Amino acid sequence: MSDLANPAKPSAPGVHPEPLWSLRPESDRASGDAVVSNFLLHWFPAKALKASLDWNYSMWLGTISAALLLLLVLSGMPLLFLYVPSVERAYQTVKDIEYVITFGSWIRSVHRLAAHLMVAAVALHLARVFLTGAYKNGSGRGQKREWNWVLGVAMLLLTLFLSFTGYLLPWDQLAYWAVTVGTNIASSIPFVGPKIRELLLGGRVIEQSTLIRFYVLHIVALPGLLGVLFVYHMWRIRKDGGLARADREALLRERAEVAPAPTKTYTLLGIARGTAPTIRASSVEAADATVNAVPDLTRRAAIVNFGTIAILSIMAVFIRSPLEEPANALVTPNPAKAPWYFLWLQEIVTDTTLHIGSFTINGALIGGVVLPGLLVTLLTLWPWLDRSPAGAAGVWFAKDRRTQNLVFILLAVVIVAFTLIGTFCRGPYWHFYWPWQVWPEIPGRI
Amino acid sequence: MIKDRRDFLLKLGTGCGIAALGAQAGASLRSLVPNVSYDAPTTVKLGLPAEYPDGLKFLPDERLFVFREGNTFHAISAVCTHLGCTVRAEALSQVVTTTVEGAPLRMTHKFMCPCHGSAYSGDGGNVSGPAPKPLAWFHLSVSPDDGQLIVDLAQEVGRDFRLTVG
Amino acid sequence: MERRTDSPYPRRDRPVLAIIGVLLVVSTVLFVRSDRMRDFWYYQYTFKQMVAEKLGEEKARSVPTGLQQIWVPALRRADRCVTCHQAVSWKGFETADEPYRTHPREPIRNHPIERFGCTPCHGGQGWAVDTYEAHGQVAHWEEPLLSRGLGEEYSLADDTNALLQMNCNVCHRYDRETKGMEAINHGKALLKDKGCRACHVINGRGGTIGPDLTNVGDKAPEQYDYTRMYGQRTAFAWHVAHFKEPRALISDTVMPNFHLTTKDAQALAMLVLSWRRASVPAEYVPGAPRTDPVTAEEAHVEQEMKTGPGAWFVKTGCFVCHSIGVFGVKSPAQIGPDLSNAVEDVQSRFGKTIDDFLANPTGTMSVVLSRQIILSPGQKQEAIRNLRAAFAEYQRQKEEGARRGGASKLQGSH
Numbered sequence A: 001m002s003d004l005a006n007p008a009k010p011s012a013p014g015v016h017p018e019p020l021w022s023l024r025p026e027s028d029r030a031s032g033d034a035v036v037s038n039f040l041l042h043w044f045p046a047k048a049l050k051a052s053l054d055w056n057y058s059m060w061l062g063t064i065s066a067a068l069l070l071l072l073v074l075s076g077m078p079l080l081f082l083y084v085p086s087v088e089r090a091y092q093t094v095k096d097i098e099y100v101i102t103f104g105s106w107i108r109s110v111h112r113l114a115a116h117l118m119v120a121a122v123a124l125h126l127a128r129v130f131l132t133g134a135y136k137n138g139s140g141r142g143q144k145r146e147w148n149w150v151l152g153v154a155m156l157l158l159t160l161f162l163s164f165t166g167y168l169l170p171w172d173q174l175a176y177w178a179v180t181v182g183t184n185i186a187s188s189i190p191f192v193g194p195k196i197r198e199l200l201l202g203g204r205v206i207e208q209s210t211l212i213r214f215y216v217l218h219i220v221a222l223p224g225l226l227g228v229l230f231v232y233h234m235w236r237i238r239k240d241g242g243l244a245r246a247d248r249e250a251l252l253r254e255r256a257e258v259a260p261a262p263t264k265t266y267t268l269l270g271i272a273r274g275t276a277p278t279i280r281a282s283s284v285e286a287a288d289a290t291v292n293a294v295p296d297l298t299r300r301a302a303i304v305n306f307g308t309i310a311i312l313s314i315m316a317v318f319i320r321s322p323l324e325e326p327a328n329a330l331v332t333p334n335p336a337k338a339p340w341y342f343l344w345l346q347e348i349v350t351d352t353t354l355h356i357g358s359f360t361i362n363g364a365l366i367g368g369v370v371l372p373g374l375l376v377t378l379l380t381l382w383p384w385l386d387r388s389p390a391g392a393a394g395v396w397f398a399k400d401r402r403t404q405n406l407v408f409i410l411l412a413v414v415i416v417a418f419t420l421i422g423t424f425c426r427g428p429y430w431h432f433y434w435p436w437q438v439w440p441e442i443p444g445r446i
Numbered sequence B: 001m002i003k004d005r006r007d008f009l010l011k012l013g014t015g016c017g018i019a020a021l022g023a024q025a026g027a028s029l030r031s032l033v034p035n036v037s038y039d040a041p042t043t044v045k046l047g048l049p050a051e052y053p054d055g056l057k058f059l060p061d062e063r064l065f066v067f068r069e070g071n072t073f074h075a076i077s078a079v080c081t082h083l084g085c086t087v088r089a090e091a092l093s094q095v096v097t098t099t100v101e102g103a104p105l106r107m108t109h110k111f112m113c114p115c116h117g118s119a120y121s122g123d124g125g126n127v128s129g130p131a132p133k134p135l136a137w138f139h140l141s142v143s144p145d146d147g148q149l150i151v152d153l154a155q156e157v158g159r160d161f162r163l164t165v166g
Numbered sequence C: 001m002e003r004r005t006d007s008p009y010p011r012r013d014r015p016v017l018a019i020i021g022v023l024l025v026v027s028t029v030l031f032v033r034s035d036r037m038r039d040f041w042y043y044q045y046t047f048k049q050m051v052a053e054k055l056g057e058e059k060a061r062s063v064p065t066g067l068q069q070i071w072v073p074a075l076r077r078a079d080r081c082v083t084c085h086q087a088v089s090w091k092g093f094e095t096a097d098e099p100y101r102t103h104p105r106e107p108i109r110n111h112p113i114e115r116f117g118c119t120p121c122h123g124g125q126g127w128a129v130d131t132y133e134a135h136g137q138v139a140h141w142e143e144p145l146l147s148r149g150l151g152e153e154y155s156l157a158d159d160t161n162a163l164l165q166m167n168c169n170v171c172h173r174y175d176r177e178t179k180g181m182e183a184i185n186h187g188k189a190l191l192k193d194k195g196c197r198a199c200h201v202i203n204g205r206g207g208t209i210g211p212d213l214t215n216v217g218d219k220a221p222e223q224y225d226y227t228r229m230y231g232q233r234t235a236f237a238w239h240v241a242h243f244k245e246p247r248a249l250i251s252d253t254v255m256p257n258f259h260l261t262t263k264d265a266q267a268l269a270m271l272v273l274s275w276r277r278a279s280v281p282a283e284y285v286p287g288a289p290r291t292d293p294v295t296a297e298e299a300h301v302e303q304e305m306k307t308g309p310g311a312w313f314v315k316t317g318c319f320v321c322h323s324i325g326v327f328g329v330k331s332p333a334q335i336g337p338d339l340s341n342a343v344e345d346v347q348s349r350f351g352k353t354i355d356d357f358l359a360n361p362t363g364t365m366s367v368v369l370s371r372q373i374i375l376s377p378g379q380k381q382e383a384i385r386n387l388r389a390a391f392a393e394y395q396r397q398k399e400e401g402a403r404r405g406g407a408s409k410l411q412g413s414h
Helices: A028-037 A061-082 A090-099 A104-131 A145-168 A173-186 A193-201 A208-239 A244-252 A281-285 A293-318 A340-351 A363-385 A399-425 B005-030 C009-036 C039-055 C057-061 C105-110 C148-153 C162-171 C182-194 C235-244 C262-273 C296-307 C311-316 C339-350 C354-359 C364-372 C377-410
Strands: A047-049 A290-292 A354-356 A359-361 B043-045 B055-059 B064-069 B072-077 B088-100 B103-112 B126-128 B137-142 B149-157 C070-072 C077-079
Touching (some): A028 A290, A047 A293, A061 A104, A061 A293, A090 A104, A104 B005, A104 C009, A290 A293, B055 B103, B064 B103, C148 C162, C162 C182, C311 C377
């Protein structure tokens, strides 16, 4: 038996007598062994930079997003058994989940809140990466952080699309008309728009074909794709030498050129040739700058994961999920709104209808397709358009990137403002109401 | 084995965490145990005992013969055990009183199936024709709320089953 | 000892992890609690006490616990009202407060809950199990419980419980008059009296001066114009106001003021809102034929046969194959010979008396008499009696025919 004062020496290199040793390694060597021997730990490095672990730097937003994704998959499992994607039965099964399934209402709330929070977390993560310039390559050789950024943008779009497809499934008025608005915006893309809409809907109207398409996208295709990209995203981080801040740490130390190692180049498809990225050896070995990934990094990852699960579970007890009247193609709710993460789009769609003489350019085209298309393209290409030096990577509000950071913040504020306007200030008939003004009451049947 | 306070707290915390996560996983599984049934109900209310004459009453919707003898009731299925046709009851020329599975039974009818000619005796026993098994006897009870007879078409009983109505 | 990197993190992070562990336990407690604290456990417990008090412990034990549901697939309703309203089918709680009251006998006799559920008549949200949601008194449910309370809110003249009849009329729409639907019957009578069809298409026919009202009950409440209305902004209130004074709501209407009383206007409003596009399965439509119709003449002939001298042959089923012409019994199939002269016919065909033939039938009759129509010895005697009576009548008629024929011969042929 061993105790903390006298840990047992392994009887041979690589042999560890204590159970669960890989979660509580007692030496640096055991810690290194852990990431090799324990499958669950295999994606961690052996040593992590203290600077990368900082709460203040990244706020662990990426991990929060991943934790939320995990929660979505876990809460989605029972829902898979309980929900039926048929236009005759969908609404009824959601009502059943709300009322007669044990814990059904809570599971559905977990799923819904995790979905909304994930959109927010992913957006915040993107903002953090932009504002710290972490899409830039630093001092390492062979880094390709700009591709990781592109992966991230792709995952953001996937997250939005996942949320959108899930939104339709309850088949209530909210779902039906939100999808009507969304797909109508898509159909305003010139030339291909109507075809895209037809492909999305499986026809010309939102019916059973649409529901089953959105369902399969939501439970198989999009999560699968997101999973693959997530894995690639993680792999790229390791290959790029860790967080951008890690490069910065290395810059502060004495330069010590280390020849690139000609061994073991890992590539996605095994077709690239070259050498492993060169990490300044000093940063990895600096005793005061790094800690063992196991258990320090893993403990923090556990804090973030379990913390997210705990907080979300508690929130879900108090915040119930809405369910409106059954979908009715003949009655449009007033007002009909897109989900909150598309409300800014809906707002600019209504604001950007141009009249030039007798020509009218549809707001759906400008506000719904052109503007967001431009923004997404700009966002995706920005790492190549960024002219700031490598030293600006991994720093919050670096001086060299001040202008682009300000523009980014401005755009973000505008988008948030439009979202808020769309949520609180748009009432029936999309008329503008100040928050203190009362919306007219929608009359009832009896 | 607990080494010291720190170790105790650690183990307590870990245990609680695992228990809580286990409970959440359990919740997911419990949600799959149905609380309400969408099956067609197998118990059917058949009306008050007073509405049944002495002798035989055929209920076409439930495919059931209900027999009454004073205050004693029993029910025999009219579904032929060969291929499921509804059998016909035919009055016996003479009433036969016999003991079936230890209980006395007054048999006034026999049963014949019009589809392939299976014949059953008054207690449902298959006597000739292609029927492989006797006619089923079903459980009868009195509903506690309004006193109607209730047949449970999912509960077969032996041929000594009698319901005595108070 | 092997090298071990010093790290400041354990001291900081371990307490945080511990707190998160506590939060996880708290979340478990919270969500389990929120699932257990539902209204219906209380109501079920109280009802069990009531049954124990009134009807004894044994009956109290038979009261079910937990979620209860009535599933009516034909109407696509899963009504869980009986989770709280357990007394619905129990005799003995007719004067108790809701939800412990027995359902009134009359309407439920023809509308058993196993076949109809609860919400097709009463409205409300059958899916729900919590009080306000189940009564439809929440946002996003458009079918509130049509209760006496709602009727009182509208100050219904006469019967404040009459709103329920709106749902009755969804199935009973084409009845002229239905027992138990006084308000709707009154509305339908008014419809005829005031000649609404002169201007409006109703139930598929009528004039085109005013809008088609066939499915006006489905019109969305937002589509009415409330600008000149006072009071509650509901479709029902709109219709009542409109019936009382059409020009008050729509200034350029040509609909005249019919000087209707409040009671009339309310009855008509209920009637009009009940006109909805509802798919009622055939077996639920009252008065829908369940078999091909019988003409008056056919019915008369059937009645004669059932009560005439040949009634015994009709009752036993002999007439299915055999006519008995002398008694006016006509067989639909006429497979076998007419039994009027069976007495002599059987003798000439089989060389037996009818007594012997019935005792030992041959041919088709042996199959029929052993499988289809089983006659007890007593019944066989009756058969013989009836056949002889038929034969007697046959002979009498033959005689009379001969006499008359002879008489006409005496009178000279044409």
